Amino acid sequence: MRIGIIGCGFIGATIGASLDQMDEITAVNLIDISYEESVKVAPAIRKARLFTIEEIDQFIAVSDLVVEAASQDAVFQYGPSVVGAGKDLMILSVGALSDDRFWAELTGMALRSKARIFVPSGAVSGIDGIGAAVVAGIDCITLTVRKPPKGLSLPEELKHLSTRLVALKEPFVLFEGPAREAVRLFPRNVNVAATIAVSGIGFDRTTVRVIADPTITRNSHLIEVRGRFGEMRVEMHNQPSTTNPRTSYLAPLSALAMVRKFVTGVYIGS
Secondary structure: OEEEEEOOOHHHHHHHHHHOOOOOOOEEEEEOOOHHHHHHHHHHOOOEEEEOHHHHHHHHHOOOEEEEOOOHHHHHHHHHHHHHOOOEEEEOOHHHHHOHHHHHHHHHHHHHHOOOEEOOOOOOOOHHHHHHHHHHOEEEEEEEEEEOHHHOOOOHHHHHHHHHHHOOOOOEEEEEEEHHHHHHHOOOOOHHHHHHHHHOOOOOOEEEEEEEOOOOOOEEEEEEEEEOOEEEEEEEEEOEOOOOOOOEOHHHHHHHHHHHHHHHOOOOOO
């Protein structure tokens, strides 16, 4: 099986190096908007095959599954080409799916081409439970994200708080509102919110609270769900990656777990 990876940053590199150890994987195709990034990653991946961004069509043609590990822009720009070619697509920059029209078009294309779209659970647990609960009906979902100030990237609207974050001594609520707005303001920080929204009751009914907390060293996610099934509370304290404090180490591990299901054909969980 041939796996293509779009984006050779921390997540893409971590996934590629792990896939390299799997006997079922015959090729790890790498592509990045910056070819130099692919070159940096390639030495650690014996099965690596490098492509320039101008060779995107060839890259797609020789990949059985394409893993997007780059950005929301990459999902918009290359997702339709992957699915349109009948190739399976794994989306890690889930915030792109807050564009309802795009998501509807992409799923429509997948239906026609018989391609499959995979969205890993990312940095949290409980996505399988939310997916099951929504079948009977969910009343409300709230996600509270706590991150060390250095792990947050502020949008232009909140840049005036940069100085305050540096001197922060106690937890400070940066945002509280619908997941759709949270994804827009913090595209690199609340990917989990998008995953929860897609698997549950949507971007407008899912509430997100983002807190800068100088008292913690690890990213924290608290998911609270209430519905006909009962109540669910899932709390995670994730170790950030060693190279990018904005990314939880669990995120690439989640993608790898889903790739293993794809390769083996064994799916455990809803």
